[in-house]
Amino acid sequence: MSDILKYEARRRIRGTMALVVLLGLFALLVIYIYPSVEAAAGSIEEWLQTLPSSFQESFAIDAYTTIEGFLASEVYQFVWLLLVGLYLVYMAGGIVAADVETGRIDLLLATPVSRTRVIVEKYLSLLVPIAILNLVMPLFVFGGVIAIGESLAFTDLLLLHVFSIPYLLLTASLGLVLSVVFNRADIAQRGGLALLFMLFVIDSVTTGTDFEWLGAISPTRYFSPIDVLVDAEPDIAGAVILLAAAFALLIASTERFKRADL
Amino acid sequence: MATIDVQGLTKDFGETRAIDNLEFQVREGEIFGYLGPNGAGKTTTLRTLLGFLNPTAGTATVLGADIRDEAALREAKADIGYLPGELSFDEGITGQTFLDYQAELKGDDRLEDMLDLFHPPLDRKIREYSSGNRQMLGIIQTFMHDPDLVIMDEPTGGLDPLMQERLNTFLREERAAGLTIVFSSHILAEVRRVCDRVGIIRHGELVALETLETLLEKGGKRVRIATEEPIKDGAFDLEGVIDEERVGEELHFTFAGNYNDLLDRLAEYTIIDLEVEEPPLEEVFMHFYGENDE
Numbered sequence: 001m002s003d004i005l006k007y008e009a010r011r012r013i014r015g016t017m018a019l020v021v022l023l024g025l026f027a028l029l030v031i032y033i034y035p036s037v038e039a040a041a042g043s044i045e046e047w048l049q050t051l052p053s054s055f056q057e058s059f060a061i062d063a064y065t066t067i068e069g070f071l072a073s074e075v076y077q078f079v080w081l082l083l084v085g086l087y088l089v090y091m092a093g094g095i096v097a098a099d100v101e102t103g104r105i106d107l108l109l110a111t112p113v114s115r116t117r118v119i120v121e122k123y124l125s126l127l128v129p130i131a132i133l134n135l136v137m138p139l140f141v142f143g144g145v146i147a148i149g150e151s152l153a154f155t156d157l158l159l160l161h162v163f164s165i166p167y168l169l170l171t172a173s174l175g176l177v178l179s180v181v182f183n184r185a186d187i188a189q190r191g192g193l194a195l196l197f198m199l200f201v202i203d204s205v206t207t208g209t210d211f212e213w214l215g216a217i218s219p220t221r222y223f224s225p226i227d228v229l230v231d232a233e234p235d236i237a238g239a240v241i242l243l244a245a246a247f248a249l250l251i252a253s254t255e256r257f258k259r260a261d262l
Numbered sequence: 263m264a265t266i267d268v269q270g271l272t273k274d275f276g277e278t279r280a281i282d283n284l285e286f287q288v289r290e291g292e293i294f295g296y297l298g299p300n301g302a303g304k305t306t307t308l309r310t311l312l313g314f315l316n317p318t319a320g321t322a323t324v325l326g327a328d329i330r331d332e333a334a335l336r337e338a339k340a341d342i343g344y345l346p347g348e349l350s351f352d353e354g355i356t357g358q359t360f361l362d363y364q365a366e367l368k369g370d371d372r373l374e375d376m377l378d379l380f381h382p383p384l385d386r387k388i389r390e391y392s393s394g395n396r397q398m399l400g401i402i403q404t405f406m407h408d409p410d411l412v413i414m415d416e417p418t419g420g421l422d423p424l425m426q427e428r429l430n431t432f433l434r435e436e437r438a439a440g441l442t443i444v445f446s447s448h449i450l451a452e453v454r455r456v457c458d459r460v461g462i463i464r465h466g467e468l469v470a471l472e473t474l475e476t477l478l479e480k481g482g483k484r485v486r487i488a489t490e491e492p493i494k495d496g497a498f499d500l501e502g503v504i505d506e507e508r509v510g511e512e513l514h515f516t517f518a519g520n521y522n523d524l525l526d527r528l529a530e531y532t533i534i535d536l537e538v539e540e541p542p543l544e545e546v547f548m549h550f551y552g553e554n555d556e
Binding site: 011 | 275309312313314315316332333336337339340342343344346348349350351352354355363364366367368403
């Protein structure tokens with residue numbers, strides 16, 4: 001259980017490095033803006049009160065002008081939940097579909113490897129971006145916060161990253177399901193982007209409304225950067241649900257892939 | 263036991279029947295030509311034999327493994343080499359990286375031998391490869407783990423004539439060493455050069471299973487004759503002449519008879535131009551395997 005993983009993982013390193021630098025720089029930019037947000041705290045809070053309640057939730061309304069609330073809202077709520085989630089769902093969407101579509105899968109499956117090994121090891125190669133992003137990003141963020149003379153509980157930041165892993169695994173599993181259902185990579189990949197974005201929006205717009213229950217279908221409901229960073233209260237049950245769902249989807253994808261005509 | 267034993271193999275894609283109740287065997291140590299026009303079901307057959315497609319009905323054994331038994335077939339694949347008809351690689355890696363990866367998955371006992379025969383630029387990215395280089399890389403990976411059975415789907419596509427001949431020579435040597443080879447093609451001449459027996463597939467059905475000698479007899483040649491003096495009617499009424507027609511000053515026919523008889527007749531004329539060539543495969547089907555329903 002290693003040759004395929006090793007090969008696939010190695011191929012993910014370069015793209016991940018580019019992404020982490022880009023996201024790190026974005027985080028630094030956001031942090032660089034923070035002092036001016038803090039200075040205008042009064043009027044910003046006043047403006048936030050005028051937003052619909054669902055928006056207020058996604059902006060850590062009570063704590064937006066603290067460094068924790070600002071980071072959670074501007075960096076993690078969007079970059080981590082949405083952008084990194086989309087990145088993973090897109091990458092996972094190509095795992096099987098791209099190989100099947102191009103016919104590359106033939107040269108792999110002509111060797112004495114099982115289909116289960118192929119799909120599981122390819123899936124596990126997504127741990128490369130997940131691990132690197134979660135290891136490097138906190139350094140950018142923490143460094144940036146120190147650089148502007150603010151302070152941040154480093155353990156809370158790490159906790160946030162640890163609790164983002166089940167969420168990111170689930171987005172990868174979502175992509176994987178699409179990747180075995182559709183034989184064309186672009187459909188699986190774009191479908192994944194659309195699906196995750198839709199789920200994110202459903203969760204965002206229903207929060208605090210009578211339709212809040214609807215957001216329960218969205219993975220974003222089970223992981224809140226704001227809860228962890230501002231309140232230091234990670235959603236442990238949510239993390240368990242996400243992990244279980246990620247695993248269940250991986251099993252379902254594997255079963256389908258084992259029986260599929262390629 | 264036959265190296266490949268195909269038993270009533272059938273595969274549908276939705277409403278379309280791609281291959282229909284195929285029955286044939288590939289014997290140990292032979293080169294089996296799998297011949298048919300494009301779209302006849304050759305690739306579907308080969309990909310089903312390798313477990314990429316699930317048979318709708320029937321089955322086959324490959325090196326003793328039932329193709330419906332994933333674990334058994336997986337074990338057998340350690341001794342199978344496969345060259346896909348449409349080769350597709352990860353474009354961003356070098357040929358060397360590809361071979362290293364394949365070596366980890368199935369071994370590389372014969373890699374050195376193969377690299378002596380075929381030498382694509384291994385340090386370059388596959389993206390930059392010509393079609394000939396891609397094909398050579400494909401051929402190397404087919405044989406690199408010293409398989410007992412090799413399945414090649416249209417192997418000479420993209421190869422220049424020199425490389426084609428090198429491949430054919432190599433295949434003959436390997437056969438002498440006991441390797442079993444399945445070689446699909448839509449070109450009759452190609453199959454003639456190397457195969458011992460030929461299975462002919464058309465519209466998903468096996469229409470003939472012949473030894474090479476029989477195929478050569480049946481296949482015939484296209485003959486075109488241009489002469490200085492007009493050719494008399496019935497002048498080439500020889501045994502084995504079919505489909506005679508006059509095209510301007512020329513006489514065209516398909517010939518499957520004795521060449522000496524033909525030469526005797528030709529000697530009576532002053533020949534301006536003479537062509538004897540392989541008939542297109544479709545024509546062979548039409549003449550020798552019945553209906554032409556298109």
